[in-house]
Amino acid sequence: MRLMLQHVAHVRSGDKGNTSNVTVIAYEPDLYPYLKDQLTAERFKAFYAGLVTGPVTRYAVDPLGVLNFVAEGALGGGVSRSLCLDNYGKALSAAVLGFEIEVPDSLANLLRNHSPGPTRLEAAP
Amino acid sequence: MALRIGSGSAWWGDRLEPARTNAEEGDLDYLCFETMAEATISAAQVRKRRDPSFPGYDTYLDDRMQRVLPGCLRRGTKIISNQGWINPEGAAERIVHWLRECGAPKGTKVAAVSGSLITDRVLELTGTLMEDGRPSAALDGSIVSAEAYMGAEPIVQALREGARIVVTGRVADPSIFMAPMMHEFGWDALDHARLGPGSGIGHVLECGAQVTGGYFCDPGFKDVPDPWDLAFPIAEVESDGSAVITKVRNSGGAVTLRTLKEQLFYEVHDPGHYITPDVVVDFTTTELEEVGPDRVRVSRIAGKPRTPTLKVSIACQEGFIGEDMFFYAGPGALRRAELAKRILEERFRIVGLRAEEIRIDFVGLNAIHGGAIAARAAPAEPYEIAVRVAARTATREEALKVGREVDGMAVSGVGMTGKRVPHQDRTREVIGVWSSLVPREALRPVVTMYES
Numbered sequence: 001m002r003l004m005l006q007h008v009a010h011v012r013s014g015d016k017g018n019t020s021n022v023t024v025i026a027y028e029p030d031l032y033p034y035l036k037d038q039l040t041a042e043r044f045k046a047f048y049a050g051l052v053t054g055p056v057t058r059y060a061v062d063p064l065g066v067l068n069f070v071a072e073g074a075l076g077g078g079v080s081r082s083l084c085l086d087n088y089g090k091a092l093s094a095a096v097l098g099f100e101i102e103v104p105d106s107l108a109n110l111l112r113n114h115s116p117g118p119t120r121l122e123a124a125p
Numbered sequence: 126m127a128l129r130i131g132s133g134s135a136w137w138g139d140r141l142e143p144a145r146t147n148a149e150e151g152d153l154d155y156l157c158f159e160t161m162a163e164a165t166i167s168a169a170q171v172r173k174r175r176d177p178s179f180p181g182y183d184t185y186l187d188d189r190m191q192r193v194l195p196g197c198l199r200r201g202t203k204i205i206s207n208q209g210w211i212n213p214e215g216a217a218e219r220i221v222h223w224l225r226e227c228g229a230p231k232g233t234k235v236a237a238v239s240g241s242l243i244t245d246r247v248l249e250l251t252g253t254l255m256e257d258g259r260p261s262a263a264l265d266g267s268i269v270s271a272e273a274y275m276g277a278e279p280i281v282q283a284l285r286e287g288a289r290i291v292v293t294g295r296v297a298d299p300s301i302f303m304a305p306m307m308h309e310f311g312w313d314a315l316d317h318a319r320l321g322p323g324s325g326i327g328h329v330l331e332c333g334a335q336v337t338g339g340y341f342c343d344p345g346f347k348d349v350p351d352p353w354d355l356a357f358p359i360a361e362v363e364s365d366g367s368a369v370i371t372k373v374r375n376s377g378g379a380v381t382l383r384t385l386k387e388q389l390f391y392e393v394h395d396p397g398h399y400i401t402p403d404v405v406v407d408f409t410t411t412e413l414e415e416v417g418p419d420r421v422r423v424s425r426i427a428g429k430p431r432t433p434t435l436k437v438s439i440a441c442q443e444g445f446i447g448e449d450m451f452f453y454a455g456p457g458a459l460r461r462a463e464l465a466k467r468i469l470e471e472r473f474r475i476v477g478l479r480a481e482e483i484r485i486d487f488v489g490l491n492a493i494h495g496g497a498i499a500a501r502a503a504p505a506e507p508y509e510i511a512v513r514v515a516a517r518t519a520t521r522e523e524a525l526k527v528g529r530e531v532d533g534m535a536v537s538g539v540g541m542t543g544k545r546v547p548h549q550d551r552t553r554e555v556i557g558v559w560s561s562l563v564p565r566e567a568l569r570p571v572v573t574m575y576e577s
Contacts, residue, residue, distance in 0.1 A: 014392030023390040050497040083484040
Protein backbone atom coordinates (compact mmCIF):
# COMPACT_ATOMS: atom_id res chain seq x y z
CA MET A 1 0.00 0.00 0.00
CA ARG A 2 1.02 3.58 -0.57
CA LEU A 3 0.75 5.97 2.33
CA MET A 4 2.26 9.00 3.99
CA LEU A 5 5.60 8.66 5.75
CA GLN A 6 4.05 9.80 9.04
CA HIS A 7 2.62 6.27 9.49
CA VAL A 8 6.07 4.73 9.02
CA ALA A 9 8.54 7.08 10.69
CA HIS A 10 8.95 9.99 13.07
CA VAL A 11 11.18 13.00 12.45
CA ARG A 12 13.15 15.80 14.10
CA SER A 13 15.16 18.68 12.64
CA GLY A 14 18.11 20.60 14.01
CA ASP A 15 20.08 23.63 12.79
CA LYS A 16 23.74 24.55 12.36
CA GLY A 17 24.35 27.75 10.45
CA ASN A 18 22.61 27.48 7.07
CA THR A 19 22.41 23.67 7.29
CA SER A 20 19.50 21.68 8.65
CA ASN A 21 19.64 18.03 9.61
CA VAL A 22 16.42 16.08 9.39
CA THR A 23 16.41 12.75 11.20
CA VAL A 24 13.88 10.19 9.97
CA ILE A 25 13.36 7.26 12.34
CA ALA A 26 11.41 4.11 11.51
CA TYR A 27 8.71 3.33 14.07
CA GLU A 28 9.53 -0.38 13.77
CA PRO A 29 12.69 -2.20 12.61
CA ASP A 30 10.71 -4.11 9.96
CA LEU A 31 9.60 -0.85 8.34
CA TYR A 32 13.14 0.54 8.09
CA PRO A 33 14.23 -1.26 4.89
CA TYR A 34 11.33 0.31 2.97
CA LEU A 35 12.26 3.71 4.31
CA LYS A 36 15.91 3.27 3.44
CA ASP A 37 15.12 1.99 -0.02
CA GLN A 38 12.68 4.71 -1.01
CA LEU A 39 13.68 7.88 0.85
CA THR A 40 16.99 8.50 -0.91
CA ALA A 41 18.98 11.72 -0.68
CA GLU A 42 17.88 12.58 -4.23
CA ARG A 43 14.20 12.12 -3.45
CA PHE A 44 14.58 14.04 -0.21
CA LYS A 45 16.11 16.97 -2.08
CA ALA A 46 13.43 16.82 -4.76
CA PHE A 47 10.73 16.75 -2.11
CA TYR A 48 12.17 19.88 -0.49
CA ALA A 49 12.69 21.63 -3.84
CA GLY A 50 12.56 25.39 -3.36
CA LEU A 51 13.39 25.09 0.32
CA VAL A 52 16.73 23.29 0.26
CA THR A 53 19.13 25.05 -2.11
CA GLY A 54 22.32 23.06 -1.52
CA PRO A 55 23.38 19.42 -1.57
CA VAL A 56 21.74 16.78 0.62
CA THR A 57 23.79 14.01 2.23
CA ARG A 58 22.15 10.97 3.78
CA TYR A 59 23.69 9.01 6.65
CA ALA A 60 22.10 5.67 7.54
CA VAL A 61 22.43 4.16 11.02
CA ASP A 62 20.94 0.74 10.32
CA PRO A 63 21.00 -0.77 13.84
CA LEU A 64 18.80 2.08 15.12
CA GLY A 65 16.60 2.37 12.02
CA VAL A 66 17.69 5.96 11.49
CA LEU A 67 18.29 8.05 8.37
CA ASN A 68 19.95 11.41 8.97
CA PHE A 69 19.62 13.92 6.12
CA VAL A 70 22.01 16.85 6.13
CA ALA A 71 20.55 19.57 3.92
CA GLU A 72 22.81 22.51 3.11
CA GLY A 73 21.33 25.86 2.22
CA ALA A 74 18.09 25.00 3.98
CA LEU A 75 17.81 27.93 6.39
CA GLY A 76 17.59 31.05 4.23
CA GLY A 77 21.26 31.96 4.68
CA GLY A 78 21.42 31.03 8.36
CA VAL A 79 19.40 31.49 11.50
CA SER A 80 20.13 35.21 12.00
CA ARG A 81 19.89 36.21 8.32
CA SER A 82 16.83 34.16 7.42
CA LEU A 83 13.62 36.00 6.62
CA CYS A 84 11.59 32.86 7.37
CA LEU A 85 9.36 33.04 10.45
CA ASP A 86 10.70 29.62 11.44
CA ASN A 87 14.31 30.76 11.07
CA TYR A 88 15.72 27.78 12.98
CA GLY A 89 13.85 25.38 10.69
CA LYS A 90 12.34 23.69 13.74
CA ALA A 91 9.26 22.79 11.70
CA LEU A 92 11.27 21.85 8.61
CA SER A 93 11.25 18.12 9.33
CA ALA A 94 7.46 18.01 9.40
CA ALA A 95 7.15 18.43 5.62
CA VAL A 96 8.64 15.03 4.91
CA LEU A 97 5.87 13.37 6.95
CA GLY A 98 3.88 13.87 3.73
CA PHE A 99 6.36 11.94 1.56
CA GLU A 100 4.59 9.00 -0.10
CA ILE A 101 6.00 5.58 0.60
CA GLU A 102 5.08 2.05 -0.45
CA VAL A 103 4.97 -0.71 2.16
CA PRO A 104 3.63 -4.28 1.85
CA ASP A 105 0.05 -4.78 3.05
CA SER A 106 1.36 -7.55 5.29
CA LEU A 107 3.06 -4.94 7.49
CA ALA A 108 -0.14 -2.95 8.07
CA ASN A 109 -0.17 -3.90 11.75
CA LEU A 110 3.17 -2.11 12.25
CA LEU A 111 1.96 1.21 10.89
CA ARG A 112 1.49 4.08 13.27
CA ASN A 113 -2.02 5.47 13.73
CA HIS A 114 -3.21 4.02 10.44
CA SER A 115 -6.74 2.67 10.12
CA PRO A 116 -7.18 -0.46 8.00
CA GLY A 117 -9.02 -0.32 4.70
CA PRO A 118 -8.33 1.22 1.31
CA THR A 119 -5.56 3.77 1.58
CA ARG A 120 -5.23 5.48 -1.77
CA LEU A 121 -3.61 8.84 -1.46
CA GLU A 122 -5.54 11.49 -3.30
CA ALA A 123 -5.03 15.21 -3.37
CA ALA A 124 -7.79 16.99 -1.54
CA PRO A 125 -10.32 18.63 -3.85
CA MET B 126 27.64 3.94 42.33
CA ALA B 127 26.33 5.72 39.29
CA LEU B 128 26.97 9.44 38.99
CA ARG B 129 23.68 11.35 38.85
CA ILE B 130 23.75 14.33 36.47
CA GLY B 131 20.62 16.37 35.81
CA SER B 132 19.68 19.11 33.38
CA GLY B 133 18.64 22.54 34.64
CA SER B 134 18.08 24.25 31.30
CA ALA B 135 18.54 23.69 27.59
CA TRP B 136 18.58 27.32 26.52
CA TRP B 137 18.26 30.85 27.85
CA GLY B 138 14.46 30.99 27.63
CA ASP B 139 13.87 27.53 29.04
CA ARG B 140 11.31 26.89 31.77
CA LEU B 141 12.51 27.49 35.33
CA GLU B 142 10.44 25.15 37.50
CA PRO B 143 11.75 21.79 36.17
CA ALA B 144 15.23 22.89 37.29
CA ARG B 145 13.90 23.35 40.82
CA THR B 146 12.22 19.94 40.61
CA ASN B 147 15.51 18.31 39.60
CA ALA B 148 17.32 20.13 42.43
CA GLU B 149 14.71 19.12 45.01
CA GLU B 150 13.77 15.62 43.91
CA GLY B 151 16.48 14.46 41.52
CA ASP B 152 18.97 13.29 44.18
CA LEU B 153 21.63 14.78 41.93
CA ASP B 154 25.38 14.86 42.22
CA TYR B 155 25.49 17.58 39.54
CA LEU B 156 22.94 19.96 38.07
CA CYS B 157 24.02 21.44 34.72
CA PHE B 158 22.70 24.51 32.90
CA GLU B 159 23.05 25.22 29.18
CA THR B 160 21.81 28.73 28.35
CA MET B 161 23.45 29.81 25.11
CA ALA B 162 22.52 29.78 21.46
CA GLU B 163 24.97 30.45 18.62
CA ALA B 164 24.25 34.20 18.74
CA THR B 165 24.03 34.65 22.54
CA ILE B 166 27.53 36.05 22.98
CA SER B 167 27.25 38.54 20.14
CA ALA B 168 23.78 39.65 21.25
CA ALA B 169 25.19 40.21 24.74
CA GLN B 170 28.07 42.27 23.30
CA VAL B 171 25.66 44.44 21.31
CA ARG B 172 23.48 44.94 24.38
CA LYS B 173 26.45 45.76 26.59
CA ARG B 174 27.57 48.46 24.15
CA ARG B 175 24.13 50.07 24.22
CA ASP B 176 23.51 49.58 27.91
CA PRO B 177 26.66 49.66 30.09
CA SER B 178 24.59 48.61 33.13
CA PHE B 179 23.86 45.19 31.53
CA PRO B 180 25.94 42.77 33.60
CA GLY B 181 26.67 40.49 30.63
CA TYR B 182 25.53 37.16 32.09
CA ASP B 183 22.29 35.16 31.76
CA THR B 184 19.40 37.55 32.40
CA TYR B 185 17.69 34.69 34.28
CA LEU B 186 20.71 33.97 36.51
CA ASP B 187 18.87 35.22 39.62
CA ASP B 188 15.66 33.33 38.79
CA ARG B 189 17.52 30.07 38.20
CA MET B 190 19.83 30.26 41.21
CA GLN B 191 17.06 31.26 43.62
CA ARG B 192 15.10 28.20 42.60
CA VAL B 193 17.86 25.59 42.69
CA LEU B 194 20.34 26.70 45.37
CA PRO B 195 18.29 25.61 48.41
CA GLY B 196 17.81 22.07 47.04
CA CYS B 197 21.40 21.83 45.80
CA LEU B 198 22.85 22.98 49.13
CA ARG B 199 20.70 20.49 51.06
CA ARG B 200 21.72 17.56 48.86
CA GLY B 201 25.30 18.68 48.21
CA THR B 202 24.63 18.93 44.48
CA LYS B 203 27.33 20.74 42.52
CA ILE B 204 26.37 23.08 39.68
CA ILE B 205 27.99 23.56 36.28
CA SER B 206 26.55 26.36 34.18
CA ASN B 207 27.41 28.41 31.10
CA GLN B 208 25.36 31.34 32.35
CA GLY B 209 28.50 33.49 32.47
CA TRP B 210 28.08 34.59 28.82
CA ILE B 211 30.50 37.54 28.41
CA ASN B 212 31.07 38.01 32.16
CA PRO B 213 31.62 34.72 34.03
CA GLU B 214 33.41 36.57 36.86
CA GLY B 215 30.40 38.84 37.36
CA ALA B 216 28.09 35.83 37.33
CA ALA B 217 30.26 34.06 39.93
CA GLU B 218 30.11 37.11 42.21
CA ARG B 219 26.36 37.24 41.82
CA ILE B 220 26.09 33.53 42.68
CA VAL B 221 28.17 34.14 45.80
CA HIS B 222 25.55 36.74 46.75
CA TRP B 223 22.78 34.16 46.38
CA LEU B 224 24.78 31.56 48.32
CA ARG B 225 24.94 33.99 51.26
CA GLU B 226 21.21 34.68 50.96
CA CYS B 227 20.54 30.94 51.08
CA GLY B 228 22.72 30.45 54.15
CA ALA B 229 25.44 28.42 52.43
CA PRO B 230 28.43 27.50 54.59
CA LYS B 231 31.11 30.20 54.64
CA GLY B 232 33.89 29.37 52.19
CA THR B 233 31.67 27.67 49.59
CA LYS B 234 33.67 28.00 46.39
CA VAL B 235 32.37 29.34 43.08
CA ALA B 236 34.65 29.25 40.03
CA ALA B 237 34.43 31.46 36.96
CA VAL B 238 35.83 30.00 33.74
CA SER B 239 36.64 32.57 31.07
CA GLY B 240 39.04 32.84 28.17
CA SER B 241 36.77 31.89 25.30
CA LEU B 242 36.47 35.47 24.00
CA ILE B 243 39.14 36.15 21.38
CA THR B 244 37.59 39.09 19.53
CA ASP B 245 40.77 41.18 19.49
CA ARG B 246 43.01 38.45 18.05
CA VAL B 247 40.63 36.34 15.99
CA LEU B 248 41.99 37.57 12.65
CA GLU B 249 45.56 36.63 13.63
CA LEU B 250 44.49 33.19 14.83
CA THR B 251 42.13 32.07 12.09
CA GLY B 252 42.70 31.25 8.44
CA THR B 253 39.62 30.59 6.35
CA LEU B 254 35.89 30.58 7.03
CA MET B 255 34.28 27.15 7.14
CA GLU B 256 31.12 28.30 5.34
CA ASP B 257 32.64 29.59 2.09
CA GLY B 258 36.43 29.25 2.31
CA ARG B 259 37.07 33.01 2.23
CA PRO B 260 39.91 34.29 4.42
CA SER B 261 38.54 35.40 7.78
CA ALA B 262 40.19 38.77 7.12
CA ALA B 263 37.25 39.43 4.78
CA LEU B 264 35.18 40.06 7.92
CA ASP B 265 37.53 42.80 9.14
CA GLY B 266 35.61 45.92 10.15
CA SER B 267 32.29 44.20 10.78
CA ILE B 268 33.24 41.89 13.66
CA VAL B 269 31.14 42.29 16.80
CA SER B 270 32.68 39.45 18.75
CA ALA B 271 34.48 36.14 18.37
CA GLU B 272 34.61 33.26 20.74
CA ALA B 273 36.15 29.80 20.73
CA TYR B 274 34.29 26.76 22.03
CA MET B 275 36.19 25.50 25.07
CA GLY B 276 36.02 21.91 26.20
CA ALA B 277 35.50 20.34 29.61
CA GLU B 278 39.11 20.65 30.86
CA PRO B 279 38.92 24.08 32.55
CA ILE B 280 35.71 23.02 34.32
CA VAL B 281 37.43 19.87 35.56
CA GLN B 282 40.31 22.02 36.80
CA ALA B 283 37.86 24.21 38.74
CA LEU B 284 36.24 21.15 40.29
CA ARG B 285 39.62 19.79 41.25
CA GLU B 286 40.36 23.08 43.00
CA GLY B 287 37.28 22.59 45.13
CA ALA B 288 34.58 24.56 43.32
CA ARG B 289 31.00 23.71 44.29
CA ILE B 290 29.64 25.83 41.46
CA VAL B 291 31.36 26.49 38.12
CA VAL B 292 30.06 29.23 35.84
CA THR B 293 31.54 29.62 32.37
CA GLY B 294 31.56 31.63 29.18
CA ARG B 295 31.37 29.76 25.88
CA VAL B 296 31.92 26.03 26.35
CA ALA B 297 30.68 23.34 23.98
CA ASP B 298 27.30 22.18 25.25
CA PRO B 299 28.15 18.47 25.83
CA SER B 300 31.30 19.48 27.73
CA ILE B 301 29.22 21.13 30.47
CA PHE B 302 27.65 17.75 31.22
CA MET B 303 30.77 15.64 30.69
CA ALA B 304 33.09 17.65 32.98
CA PRO B 305 31.58 16.02 36.12
CA MET B 306 32.19 12.55 34.64
CA MET B 307 35.84 13.35 33.91
CA HIS B 308 36.30 14.74 37.42
CA GLU B 309 34.48 12.02 39.37
CA PHE B 310 35.72 9.04 37.35
CA GLY B 311 39.22 10.41 36.83
CA TRP B 312 39.05 10.20 33.04
CA ASP B 313 42.09 11.59 31.27
CA ALA B 314 41.48 14.38 28.74
CA LEU B 315 43.03 12.21 26.01
CA ASP B 316 41.13 9.01 26.88
CA HIS B 317 38.84 9.12 23.84
CA ALA B 318 37.43 5.65 24.53
CA ARG B 319 35.74 7.03 27.67
CA LEU B 320 35.26 10.63 26.57
CA GLY B 321 33.36 9.47 23.46
CA PRO B 322 30.51 7.88 25.41
CA GLY B 323 30.69 10.61 28.06
CA SER B 324 30.36 13.38 25.50
CA GLY B 325 27.57 11.42 23.79
CA ILE B 326 25.63 11.34 27.05
CA GLY B 327 26.33 15.06 27.39
CA HIS B 328 24.79 15.56 23.95
CA VAL B 329 21.71 13.61 25.04
CA LEU B 330 21.31 15.88 28.10
CA GLU B 331 22.22 19.27 26.63
CA CYS B 332 18.78 19.91 25.13
CA GLY B 333 16.91 19.21 28.36
CA ALA B 334 13.31 18.19 27.84
CA GLN B 335 13.98 17.33 24.19
CA VAL B 336 14.85 13.85 25.45
CA THR B 337 12.00 13.60 27.98
CA GLY B 338 9.14 14.19 25.53
CA GLY B 339 9.56 17.87 24.63
CA TYR B 340 9.79 18.84 20.93
CA PHE B 341 8.36 15.34 20.40
CA CYS B 342 4.58 14.93 20.95
CA ASP B 343 2.40 14.47 17.91
CA PRO B 344 -1.14 13.55 18.96
CA GLY B 345 -2.21 10.11 17.88
CA PHE B 346 1.28 9.29 16.61
CA LYS B 347 3.61 10.07 19.48
CA ASP B 348 1.57 10.83 22.57
CA VAL B 349 3.31 12.02 25.72
CA PRO B 350 1.71 11.93 29.19
CA ASP B 351 1.08 15.30 30.87
CA PRO B 352 3.16 17.37 28.42
CA TRP B 353 2.39 20.51 30.48
CA ASP B 354 4.56 19.06 33.25
CA LEU B 355 7.63 17.88 31.32
CA ALA B 356 10.59 17.03 33.53
CA PHE B 357 14.21 17.74 32.59
CA PRO B 358 16.38 14.64 32.15
CA ILE B 359 18.67 12.89 34.57
CA ALA B 360 21.52 10.57 33.57
CA GLU B 361 22.81 7.84 35.88
CA VAL B 362 26.30 7.52 34.45
CA GLU B 363 28.65 4.57 34.98
CA SER B 364 32.43 4.84 34.96
CA ASP B 365 32.60 3.35 31.44
CA GLY B 366 30.44 6.20 30.07
CA SER B 367 27.26 4.20 29.66
CA ALA B 368 24.20 5.66 31.33
CA VAL B 369 20.52 5.26 32.10
CA ILE B 370 18.52 8.29 31.01
CA THR B 371 15.50 8.97 33.21
CA LYS B 372 13.54 11.72 35.00
CA VAL B 373 12.02 12.33 38.43
CA ARG B 374 8.99 10.27 39.43
CA ASN B 375 5.49 11.65 39.07
CA SER B 376 6.46 14.13 36.39
CA GLY B 377 5.09 14.56 32.89
CA GLY B 378 6.83 13.51 29.71
CA ALA B 379 8.42 10.24 28.66
CA VAL B 380 11.85 8.70 28.24
CA THR B 381 11.63 6.04 25.54
CA LEU B 382 13.69 4.55 22.72
CA ARG B 383 11.98 7.02 20.42
CA THR B 384 12.73 10.16 22.44
CA LEU B 385 16.34 8.96 22.72
CA LYS B 386 16.73 8.31 18.99
CA GLU B 387 15.40 11.76 18.10
CA GLN B 388 17.74 13.49 20.51
CA LEU B 389 20.82 11.39 19.69
CA PHE B 390 20.89 12.79 16.15
CA TYR B 391 19.65 16.30 16.90
CA GLU B 392 21.99 18.82 15.23
CA VAL B 393 24.31 15.95 14.30
CA HIS B 394 25.65 15.77 10.74
CA ASP B 395 27.84 12.68 10.22
CA PRO B 396 26.74 10.38 13.08
CA GLY B 397 30.11 8.63 12.96
CA HIS B 398 32.02 11.89 13.35
CA TYR B 399 30.45 14.38 15.77
CA ILE B 400 33.20 16.84 16.62
CA THR B 401 33.37 18.35 20.10
CA PRO B 402 36.37 20.12 21.69
CA ASP B 403 36.99 17.09 23.93
CA VAL B 404 36.59 14.15 21.57
CA VAL B 405 35.09 13.07 18.25
CA VAL B 406 31.94 11.08 19.05
CA ASP B 407 30.76 8.10 17.02
CA PHE B 408 27.04 7.46 17.52
CA THR B 409 26.77 4.68 14.94
CA THR B 410 27.50 1.92 17.46
CA THR B 411 25.02 3.18 20.07
CA GLU B 412 22.85 0.61 21.79
CA LEU B 413 19.57 1.59 23.43
CA GLU B 414 17.58 -0.56 25.80
CA GLU B 415 14.42 0.14 27.76
CA VAL B 416 15.22 -1.08 31.28
CA GLY B 417 12.12 0.23 33.08
CA PRO B 418 9.38 2.81 32.81
CA ASP B 419 10.99 6.07 31.66
CA ARG B 420 14.40 4.45 31.91
CA VAL B 421 16.54 3.91 28.82
CA ARG B 422 20.05 2.54 28.96
CA VAL B 423 22.47 4.12 26.47
CA SER B 424 25.69 2.24 25.84
CA ARG B 425 28.45 1.64 23.31
CA ILE B 426 28.74 5.20 22.05
CA ALA B 427 32.31 5.35 20.75
CA GLY B 428 35.01 7.99 20.66
CA LYS B 429 37.92 9.00 18.42
CA PRO B 430 40.87 11.28 19.29
CA ARG B 431 40.07 14.96 19.54
CA THR B 432 41.02 17.35 16.75
CA PRO B 433 44.03 19.70 17.06
CA THR B 434 41.75 22.72 16.57
CA LEU B 435 38.81 24.40 18.30
CA LYS B 436 35.81 25.94 16.57
CA VAL B 437 35.42 29.70 16.64
CA SER B 438 32.22 31.65 16.08
CA ILE B 439 32.75 35.07 14.56
CA ALA B 440 29.77 37.38 14.78
CA CYS B 441 29.46 40.26 12.33
CA GLN B 442 27.17 43.19 11.72
CA GLU B 443 25.34 42.39 8.52
CA GLY B 444 22.57 44.94 8.31
CA PHE B 445 18.96 44.93 9.43
CA ILE B 446 15.62 43.17 9.06
CA GLY B 447 12.34 45.08 8.91
CA GLU B 448 9.24 43.01 9.64
CA ASP B 449 5.54 43.42 10.27
CA MET B 450 2.22 41.67 9.67
CA PHE B 451 -1.48 42.28 9.13
CA PHE B 452 -4.53 40.08 8.81
CA TYR B 453 -7.47 38.87 6.73
CA ALA B 454 -10.31 36.55 7.71
CA GLY B 455 -13.60 35.19 6.45
CA PRO B 456 -14.67 34.19 2.93
CA GLY B 457 -12.20 35.63 0.42
CA ALA B 458 -9.37 36.12 2.91
CA LEU B 459 -6.90 34.78 0.35
CA ARG B 460 -7.98 37.07 -2.53
CA ARG B 461 -7.66 40.10 -0.28
CA ALA B 462 -4.26 38.92 0.95
CA GLU B 463 -3.09 38.48 -2.65
CA LEU B 464 -4.12 42.01 -3.59
CA ALA B 465 -2.44 43.34 -0.45
CA LYS B 466 0.78 41.59 -1.48
CA ARG B 467 0.61 43.20 -4.93
CA ILE B 468 0.02 46.65 -3.43
CA LEU B 469 3.01 46.27 -1.10
CA GLU B 470 5.29 45.12 -3.91
CA GLU B 471 4.33 48.19 -5.95
CA ARG B 472 4.72 50.53 -2.97
CA PHE B 473 8.17 49.13 -2.16
CA ARG B 474 9.10 50.07 -5.72
CA ILE B 475 7.55 53.52 -5.35
CA VAL B 476 9.47 54.28 -2.14
CA GLY B 477 12.63 52.74 -3.60
CA LEU B 478 13.16 50.10 -0.91
CA ARG B 479 16.72 48.84 -1.28
CA ALA B 480 16.77 45.28 0.08
CA GLU B 481 18.92 42.19 -0.30
CA GLU B 482 15.81 40.05 0.01
CA ILE B 483 12.10 40.74 0.44
CA ARG B 484 9.59 38.16 1.53
CA ILE B 485 5.80 38.40 1.73
CA ASP B 486 4.23 35.32 3.31
CA PHE B 487 0.69 34.23 3.93
CA VAL B 488 0.83 32.72 7.40
CA GLY B 489 -1.49 29.74 7.40
CA LEU B 490 -0.70 28.92 3.79
CA ASN B 491 2.95 29.20 2.76
CA ALA B 492 5.04 31.00 5.41
CA ILE B 493 6.95 28.07 6.88
CA HIS B 494 7.65 25.60 4.06
CA GLY B 495 7.11 27.97 1.14
CA GLY B 496 4.59 27.67 -1.65
CA ALA B 497 5.79 24.59 -3.52
CA ILE B 498 5.33 21.99 -0.78
CA ALA B 499 2.14 23.62 0.45
CA ALA B 500 0.65 23.57 -3.07
CA ARG B 501 1.42 19.85 -3.37
CA ALA B 502 -0.54 19.19 -0.21
CA ALA B 503 -3.43 21.11 -1.84
CA PRO B 504 -4.90 22.61 1.32
CA ALA B 505 -8.32 24.17 1.34
CA GLU B 506 -8.27 27.97 1.48
CA PRO B 507 -7.68 28.97 5.09
CA TYR B 508 -10.34 30.95 6.92
CA GLU B 509 -7.75 33.34 8.33
CA ILE B 510 -4.45 34.59 6.87
CA ALA B 511 -1.73 36.77 8.34
CA VAL B 512 0.24 38.62 5.69
CA ARG B 513 3.76 38.79 7.01
CA VAL B 514 6.32 41.04 5.35
CA ALA B 515 10.08 40.99 5.92
CA ALA B 516 13.06 42.56 4.19
CA ARG B 517 16.79 42.38 4.87
CA THR B 518 18.55 45.68 4.23
CA ALA B 519 21.91 47.36 4.71
CA THR B 520 20.60 50.18 6.91
CA ARG B 521 17.97 50.64 9.58
CA GLU B 522 16.44 53.48 7.52
CA GLU B 523 15.65 51.05 4.71
CA ALA B 524 14.35 48.39 7.13
CA LEU B 525 11.97 50.94 8.64
CA LYS B 526 10.25 51.27 5.25
CA VAL B 527 8.69 47.82 5.72
CA GLY B 528 6.71 48.85 8.79
CA ARG B 529 5.88 52.25 7.29
CA GLU B 530 4.34 50.68 4.19
CA VAL B 531 2.42 48.18 6.33
CA ASP B 532 1.08 51.21 8.23
CA GLY B 533 -0.21 52.45 4.91
CA MET B 534 -2.34 49.33 4.52
CA ALA B 535 -4.60 50.55 7.35
CA VAL B 536 -6.56 53.10 5.33
CA SER B 537 -4.89 53.04 1.92
CA GLY B 538 -5.06 49.34 1.23
CA VAL B 539 -7.60 46.54 0.92
CA GLY B 540 -11.04 46.21 2.47
CA MET B 541 -11.44 44.50 5.83
CA THR B 542 -7.72 44.61 6.69
CA GLY B 543 -6.86 43.75 10.30
CA LYS B 544 -3.94 45.74 11.69
CA ARG B 545 -1.86 45.93 14.81
CA VAL B 546 -1.11 49.29 16.40
CA PRO B 547 2.49 49.97 15.34
CA HIS B 548 4.02 50.31 18.81
CA GLN B 549 6.27 47.25 18.64
CA ASP B 550 9.85 47.47 17.33
CA ARG B 551 9.67 46.43 13.70
CA THR B 552 13.37 46.44 12.88
CA ARG B 553 16.22 44.40 14.26
CA GLU B 554 19.92 44.14 13.68
CA VAL B 555 21.30 41.14 11.82
CA ILE B 556 24.33 39.60 13.51
CA GLY B 557 25.62 36.97 11.11
CA VAL B 558 27.69 34.16 12.58
CA TRP B 559 30.69 32.70 10.72
CA SER B 560 32.84 29.76 11.77
CA SER B 561 36.55 29.11 11.66
CA LEU B 562 39.16 27.08 13.52
CA VAL B 563 42.00 28.01 15.87
CA PRO B 564 44.86 25.87 17.13
CA ARG B 565 43.91 24.39 20.51
CA GLU B 566 47.00 25.93 22.16
CA ALA B 567 45.92 29.45 21.19
CA LEU B 568 43.24 29.40 23.87
CA ARG B 569 44.13 30.22 27.46
CA PRO B 570 41.23 29.34 29.75
CA VAL B 571 41.23 31.26 33.03
CA VAL B 572 39.78 29.87 36.26
CA THR B 573 39.03 32.45 38.96
CA MET B 574 37.84 31.29 42.38
CA TYR B 575 35.38 33.13 44.61
CA GLU B 576 34.11 32.19 48.06
CA SER B 577 30.94 32.82 50.00
